[in-house]
Amino acid sequence: MQCSWKAVILLGLASIAIQYTAIRTFTSEPFQICPVPSSMNCSLSQEVEPFDRFCDDFPSYFSYNGSRVKTHILILATTRSGSSFAGQLFNQHSDVFYLFEPLYHVQNALLPHLTHSRYTADRRVMLGASRDLLRSLYHCDLYFLESYIKPLPANHTTDKLFRRGASRALCLPPVCDAFNVNEANIDEGECVRKCTLLNLTLAAESCRERRHVAIKTVRIPEIGDLRALVEDPRLNLKVVQLVRDPRGILASRIETFRDTYRLWRIWRATGRKPYNLDLSQITTVCDDVLRSISTGSEHPAWLRGRYMLVRYEDLARQPLQKTREIYDFLGLPMEKGVEEWIRNNTRGSNEGLAKHKYGTLRDSAANAESWRLKLSHDIVDYTQTVCQQVLEELGYRAANSPEELKNLSLSLIEDKTFAPFL
Numbered sequence: 001m002q003c004s005w006k007a008v009i010l011l012g013l014a015s016i017a018i019q020y021t022a023i024r025t026f027t028s029e030p031f032q033i034c035p036v037p038s039s040m041n042c043s044l045s046q047e048v049e050p051f052d053r054f055c056d057d058f059p060s061y062f063s064y065n066g067s068r069v070k071t072h073i074l075i076l077a078t079t080r081s082g083s084s085f086a087g088q089l090f091n092q093h094s095d096v097f098y099l100f101e102p103l104y105h106v107q108n109a110l111l112p113h114l115t116h117s118r119y120t121a122d123r124r125v126m127l128g129a130s131r132d133l134l135r136s137l138y139h140c141d142l143y144f145l146e147s148y149i150k151p152l153p154a155n156h157t158t159d160k161l162f163r164r165g166a167s168r169a170l171c172l173p174p175v176c177d178a179f180n181v182n183e184a185n186i187d188e189g190e191c192v193r194k195c196t197l198l199n200l201t202l203a204a205e206s207c208r209e210r211r212h213v214a215i216k217t218v219r220i221p222e223i224g225d226l227r228a229l230v231e232d233p234r235l236n237l238k239v240v241q242l243v244r245d246p247r248g249i250l251a252s253r254i255e256t257f258r259d260t261y262r263l264w265r266i267w268r269a270t271g272r273k274p275y276n277l278d279l280s281q282i283t284t285v286c287d288d289v290l291r292s293i294s295t296g297s298e299h300p301a302w303l304r305g306r307y308m309l310v311r312y313e314d315l316a317r318q319p320l321q322k323t324r325e326i327y328d329f330l331g332l333p334m335e336k337g338v339e340e341w342i343r344n345n346t347r348g349s350n351e352g353l354a355k356h357k358y359g360t361l362r363d364s365a366a367n368a369e370s371w372r373l374k375l376s377h378d379i380v381d382y383t384q385t386v387c388q389q390v391l392e393e394l395g396y397r398a399a400n401s402p403e404e405l406k407n408l409s410l411s412l413i414e415d416k417t418f419a420p421f422l
């Protein structure tokens, strides 16, 4: 086989990466020597067996088979943008180790008592720590997470991992024996009850057994903040950014976070905007998304093949097709179980809807535009003004009158394709 210059560079980087891992590992635990494949020989697939067997503690670079580099996934989203649903599209895959919002622990440790507006201003403080944690998690180093969990885990076990039950891998063997690997639907609460203490050593084992790590987060402001990770060749990270109509996000937050969004409800009920309304609750969303879109549309070299923008509304309207597109972009084979889960949990099957009460169902296709009935025209009008550019870029039309707003036979979502930058 011919060695391309890319492969040679890749192998060069691999040996640097291995040395770096060696240095890091040396300080904490006995280090196993990893045979580095010769950069003059590209037929890795034949040489991979010994390489693999010795390099279990260096799992992220070459895949088990050696034929492909392991791909990792980050779902970059905003609170109430449908990210739980998007996360499930990976959580349901048997070769994916999925974590639901691990950065919660970073925020909880570093900025525990922040109000929403202070959080908006200060969240950049967490970025360094967040990136370090993400990097460790993609390498299946779950012990790294311990320093952020309160109370500090003893003997590498904890019952305080945020939304542990939302991660299938953490409810199944080897981590927990209460459920069978073929169990299609594991209830989050039931997992927490039956699996009790989480053994992080076993969780790391489960992570290493799977080919991909997928992490969902709403705690990274924009794609530019992830550059250091995206550029790290050891991670082979691909980012799926999930966006949603900011008016839909706002309506959903007003219903979900009743205390934090109290003033918006007063505005909606009285028709008068409270003078102390925290406008950043919506402008931050639009500013962040706009920055990401701008970065994406500039096509910087570091994002090539690594960034895909997905509108939540498209995912809700055509879940199977969109999911296939996402899997194609990631270069992951789609699994029957994932398709089945989608059929069971979207409008494709009413029977399924009744049976599987997933939180992820909260906003199915039928109500992707239901925010129009939940917000007053003033609030919508205001949001359209401060978020005008984002709405335009993402193909969400403005409602120009109260009549237009409430007339659901007139969709405000334009057909728009966001081709990944390949």
Ligand SMILES: *[C@@H]1O[C@H](CO)[C@@H](O)[C@H](O)[C@H]1NC(C)=O
Pocket (backbone or CB within 6 Å): 038, 040, 041, 042, 043, 046, 047
């Ligand atoms: C490359 O690997 C193949 C298969 O393992 C082996 O037969 C060959 O001798 C190797 N070539 C070099 C230059 O190492």
Ligand SMILES: *[C@@H]1O[C@H](CO)[C@@H](O)[C@H](O)[C@H]1NC(C)=O
Pocket (backbone or CB within 6 Å): 064, 065
């Ligand atoms: C290796 O790859 C082959 C085909 O590419 C596949 O059939 C096999 O299951 C893979 N083995 C592992 C351990 O992933």
Ligand SMILES: *[C@@H]1O[C@H](CO)[C@@H](O)[C@H](O)[C@H]1NC(C)=O
Pocket (backbone or CB within 6 Å): 154, 155
């Ligand atoms: C941790 O393990 C040690 C040895 O098994 C045990 O003595 C200790 O009580 C454990 N600590 C906690 C907090 O469970």
Ligand SMILES: *[C@@H]1O[C@H](CO)[C@@H](O)[C@H](O)[C@H]1NC(C)=O
Pocket (backbone or CB within 6 Å): 155, 156, 157, 199, 200, 201, 202
């Ligand atoms: C966690 O699992 C590891 C690996 O099986 C085991 O050695 C360890 O004793 C377990 N920890 C506890 C506290 O049970």
Ligand SMILES: *[C@@H]1O[C@H](CO)[C@@H](O)[C@H](O)[C@H]1NC(C)=O
Pocket (backbone or CB within 6 Å): 184, 185, 337, 340, 341, 344, 352, 355
């Ligand atoms: C889908 O629903 C059927 C029928 O309720 C059930 O048997 C199956 O296990 C479900 N599969 C998934 C992946 O949710």
Ligand SMILES: *[C@@H]1O[C@H](CO)[C@@H](O)[C@H](O)[C@H]1NC(C)=O
Pocket (backbone or CB within 6 Å): 403, 407, 409, 410
């Ligand atoms: C709602 O919009 C549709 C499509 O533009 C239009 O045909 C219909 O007359 C509108 N209905 C009302 C009550 O304005």
